[in-house]
Amino acid sequence: MEAVDKKKISHLHGMLSRARIITTISHVHPDGDAIGSSLAMLEFLRVMGKDAASVFPDPAPDSLSFLAGEMPRTDILSYSGEPRETVARLQASDLIICLDFNDFTRVEGLRDILLATQAPKVLIDHHKDPDLTAFDLAFSRVDVSSTCELLYHILLEMPEIQGDPSRLPQAAAHALMTGMTTDTNNFANSTYPSTFAMAAGLLRAGVNRDDILVHVLQDYPLRRLRVLGKLLDSGLHLTPEGVAWMVLDLETSASYGLTEGDTEGFVNVPLSVRDIRMSIFLKQESDTCLRVSIRSKRGFSALALARKCFHGGGHLLAAGGKLWIGQDVASLAEVPDFLERNIADFFSSKNGVIEAQVQVNE
Numbered sequence: 001m002e003a004v005d006k007k008k009i010s011h012l013h014g015m016l017s018r019a020r021i022i023t024t025i026s027h028v029h030p031d032g033d034a035i036g037s038s039l040a041m042l043e044f045l046r047v048m049g050k051d052a053a054s055v056f057p058d059p060a061p062d063s064l065s066f067l068a069g070e071m072p073r074t075d076i077l078s079y080s081g082e083p084r085e086t087v088a089r090l091q092a093s094d095l096i097i098c099l100d101f102n103d104f105t106r107v108e109g110l111r112d113i114l115l116a117t118q119a120p121k122v123l124i125d126h127h128k129d130p131d132l133t134a135f136d137l138a139f140s141r142v143d144v145s146s147t148c149e150l151l152y153h154i155l156l157e158m159p160e161i162q163g164d165p166s167r168l169p170q171a172a173a174h175a176l177m178t179g180m181t182t183d184t185n186n187f188a189n190s191t192y193p194s195t196f197a198m199a200a201g202l203l204r205a206g207v208n209r210d211d212i213l214v215h216v217l218q219d220y221p222l223r224r225l226r227v228l229g230k231l232l233d234s235g236l237h238l239t240p241e242g243v244a245w246m247v248l249d250l251e252t253s254a255s256y257g258l259t260e261g262d263t264e265g266f267v268n269v270p271l272s273v274r275d276i277r278m279s280i281f282l283k284q285e286s287d288t289c290l291r292v293s294i295r296s297k298r299g300f301s302a303l304a305l306a307r308k309c310f311h312g313g314g315h316l317l318a319a320g321g322k323l324w325i326g327q328d329v330a331s332l333a334e335v336p337d338f339l340e341r342n343i344a345d346f347f348s349s350k351n352g353v354i355e356a357q358v359q360v361n362e
């Protein structure tokens, strides 16, 4: 990535210095990048002597709870777990830092509370097309692997860190490396020279990457593998356009005893097949809603499909959204039909333009 604008950095530092109560907020179903960037910012704010806390719409999945450590913490709140404390915290804050999302709908139930707060808001994020009017200061970059990477480069410019990663609090360095590792799928996608520079800096600063990889790649429950096996064996469908899709319904989730986070990464698996261009994973969350994850290979836009069919957004090759039962489809049984129809339409040519295909300059 290109260097971060020094003027904006000093603007941010001024805002951080002036504020007393600072809260970070990130998106619903927080992933490694959301939690990693939030905790890294939290640790840095503590170095600055601030009253700092991180809030999320819902708690971290078990698979990422290692990031926050063993101790129960009062400075990490979730709206679904501690609604009153979370709202009170946001209302009492005199600065709010929004991490890893570009649109207030991504904080779901906290959206209206966030909109009603008077506190200035700072955005640090790597998603396309943010609503810049919502923020007093925005660091929005797409030429970067992750929010953790962007935050790393911002923090290095802070007077407290002086460009030396070993001055970062250890927990912050660990959290940043973790979020970058999960968002790049362990250096498999969206990896730039600046990403490797970050990794090198953090390794030199003493971050134990082996330890992170054990947590991120080797610490899942067996049920995750079992349900993945079942899905791949009998639930993987392939359209003539080269799109793989899988639906995990509530009944199957319950019968395997799945918890939040157990299906992390399932959407990537079909892309290992030669002729598959795009993969869609739909996970039923309730009687009325399926959560949709989409990944595409280079040349095809997961983002365009997420926007067109699933009320969603994200990145060019990694996007997501929702499918509403009762609104988009009449029942769960109609999901396959909906997918086949919309995928065929998405890949069809209209006046020579195929929406699924990414323009060369993107």
Ligand SMILES: [Mn+2]
Binding pocket: 033, 034, 100, 126, 146, 147, 183
């Ligand atoms: Mn991210």
